[in-house]
Amino acid sequence: MFGISFSELLLVGLIxxxxxxxxxxxxxxxxxxxxxxxxxxxxxxxKLEVEREIDADHIRRPPAAATPAPPLESSEPPKPPRAP
Structure with missing residues (x-):
């Protein structure tokens, strides 16, 4: 349990x-x-209160995967729109 052997526990009880x-x-x-x-x-x-708060924090905050990612920048120039 706490690294206390039976003989140590017996000694404490005797004292x-x-x-x-x-x-x-x-x-x-x-x-x-x-x-x-x-x-x-x-x-x-x-411990239970801290676990509840952590779970509540996850519920309140949207997951990172749900937010849209910013567009990736490429080294190519943008293409002009097509004419109809």
Whole structure:
């Protein structure tokens, strides 16, 4: 996930148990889980909003292929119109 191995995760859990104690550790883990969930939802919301704006921008702006191309200039002089 973040490049954290199981042994590193276990070490962090053990230090948290020593610092917070067995009474406060479950509440702290629950609070941390809630904050992580809120952060994920917020980032997902921002991502979806940016994607919607990008799609809306493509809809508002006509594609480049739909605009007529300017005429190509040639090195030959223009031909006179034909007489009827």
């Amino acid at each position: 948290a148990l020593l610092v917070l104690g067995p009474e406060r550790l479950p509440g702290a883990a629950r609070t941390a889980g809630l904050w992580v969930g809120r952060l994920k939802r917020s980032l997902n919301s921002i």
